[in-house]
Each structure stands twice: as structure tokens, then as C-alpha cells.
Amino acid sequence: EVQLVESGGGLVQPGGSLRLSCAASGFTLSRYSMIWVRQPPGKGLEWVSYIFTSSSTTYYADSVKGRFTISRDNAKNSLYLQMNSLREEDTAVYYCAEYSGFSHFWGQGTLVTVSS
Amino acid sequence: EIVLTQSPGTLSLSPGEGATLSCRASQSVSSSYLAWYQQKPGQAPRLLIYGASSRATGIPDRFSGSGSGTDFTLTISRLEPEDFAVYYCQQYGRLPPLTFGGGTKVEIK
Numbered sequence: 703e704v705q706l707v708e709s710g711g712g713l714v715q716p717g718g719s720l721r722l723s724c725a726a727s728g729f730t731l732s733r734y735s736m737i738w739v740r741q742p743p744g745k746g747l748e749w750v751s752y753i754f755t756s757s758s759t760t761y762y763a764d765s766v767k768g769r770f771t772i773s774r775d776n777a778k779n780s781l782y783l784q785m786n787s788l789r790e791e792d793t794a795v796y797y798c799a800e801y802s803g804f805s806h807f808w809g810q811g812t813l814v815t816v817s818s
Numbered sequence: 819e820i821v822l823t824q825s826p827g828t829l830s831l832s833p834g835e836g837a838t839l840s841c842r843a844s845q846s847v848s849s850s851y852l853a854w855y856q857q858k859p860g861q862a863p864r865l866l867i868y869g870a871s872s873r874a875t876g877i878p879d880r881f882s883g884s885g886s887g888t889d890f891t892l893t894i895s896r897l898e899p900e901d902f903a904v905y906y907c908q909q910y911g912r913l914p915p916l917t918f919g920g921g922t923k924v925e926i927k
Contacts, residue, residue, distance in 0.1 A: 737916065739863075747855075747863065747906055749916035761914040797862055803910035804853035806874065808862035 704729040704807050706798050711812030718788050718816070724781040724798030724809055732776035735801040738783050740794035741811075748794070751783065752801060766792075788816045820845050820909050822919035830927040837894040839922045841907035846887045851911035854883055854892045857921075858903045866905075867892065894924075902926050 706729070710722040724736070738750040751772040752761040760772050771784040781798050793816050799805035821844040831837055841852065850870035855863035865874040867883035870890055880895040894901055907919040 746921045747857075747908075747918040749914075749918065752913060752916065763915055799862075803851055804865055804868040804908065805863075806865050808864075810862055 703727075706800070706807055706809035708796060708798055708809040708812035711796065711814045713815045713817065714788055715818050716788060716790060716816055719784070719786045720788065720814060722783040722785065722796055722798075722812060722814070724783075726779045726781070729779070729800070729807065731774065731779045731781065736772075736774065736781045737799050737801045737805065738772065738781075739797045739799060739805075740792075740814075741797070742791075742794045750796070753781070785814070788814075790816050792816050819915055820847065820912055820917050822907050822909060822917055824905075824907060824919035824922045826922060827920070828923045828925060830925050831897055832927045833897050833899055835897055837892075837897055837901075837924055839892040839894075839905055839924075841885075841890040841892070841919050843888045843890070843909060847890075847909045848911035850886050851909060852883075852885070852890050853908045853910065854881075855906045855908065856901075856903045857906065863906065897924070899926075 705727045707725045735754050737752045740750050753772045769787045773782045795811040795813050797811045798809045800807040823842045825840045852870045854867040857863045871883045882893045884891050904921045904923045906921050
């Protein structure tokens, strides 16, 4: 059974940092491009970042460019999102997902709250 | 950037009725690279349709997708109680950015 499990969310003050992790099981992460998608409370889905299988290509939404960094460790079957200079508007549930253009497999999400 | 506009924002229907959800793109979506997702409260999105009209594995045939270019439709032929949820369209013809529509909530009338 494919499972993607996010961790690392929590409460952080504006300007702070967090590192999210996404651990894959029943699923060979190295075969897939991966994305992070977030969802502010009560709002819709927003794509955050993309990474190719080999990490050779990454993309970011304009809203996070220069502040967030996506990475992966295929040997550990894990995906990461380093989030720096966090703002209140970054408050959201963050999902990792496999990316084949569309996304069959999603994690259950981890909540990031940016507040003083 | 391709902007996706979903309508209506909310659809109030009864179980057994049919539902028609619209997703309009600001530019043509190449090769019909459009997907539909269902999301229930507290859950991750679930892939329903990809390539505008192909059902994902395990999705009942009461769900169907159609359209091309800038106009796409998700049709639910007969609403079951478990179908009341929020539905999102997503284009993947041009990345970055990957874009989602704002969602349509299908609620019980």
C-alpha cells in the first residue's frame, strides 16, 4: 500500500523557519517527480513547489520563491521542504504528492501555523 | 499563467440528482492536460479524472469528464451521499506554475 506521510508542521513565529518532511512507503520515490501543495484554512489548493526525480529541476510558486527550498533524498525515500522567512499568509495544511502531471498519491497533510 | 475559473461556487442538490461542474481556462490547456479532484473535509484531495476524460483507478463510472481547449466539465450522473464534497480542477499542460481552480462545493439540498 502506498503511503506518503508528512511531518514537521507546527506553530512558528513570523520570520521563523520550519522543515517539512514527506516519508514514502510502498512507493519508490526515486521514480517520480514530486510536488508540495498547500491549503490555507477554509480555502482552495495552491501549488507550492516541484522537483524532478533526480533533483535536477525544481520550480517554485512566486509566493514562496527565494524563501522555500524543495529537496529529496531518494536513498531515504523522502521529500523535504525547507521554509524560511515564514509569513502569516504561509499558514496552511501542506501536502506532498507524487506528480505525473496529475497526482494519484497524496499525503494526509501537515499543518503549519505562522503566528505571533 | 493559466487561470482556472470554476462554476458554480456552490451546487445544492439532492441525492440521486445529476451534477454538472464547469472549469474554464484563461488559455487553451494543451493536450487536454486537465485533472479533477474530490476533497472531503479533513482529507487529502482524491484524483477522479485525468487527461480531461480518463477515470482514475477505482473511480465509479457515474463520474465523467469532458471538454477541450478552454472549457471542461465534470459530470456526476447520480449523486450518492458520499459524493457531497468540494471538487477542484487542475491543469498540468504548462508548469510552472501548476494551477488549480477555486473549487465547487456540492452540498446536500
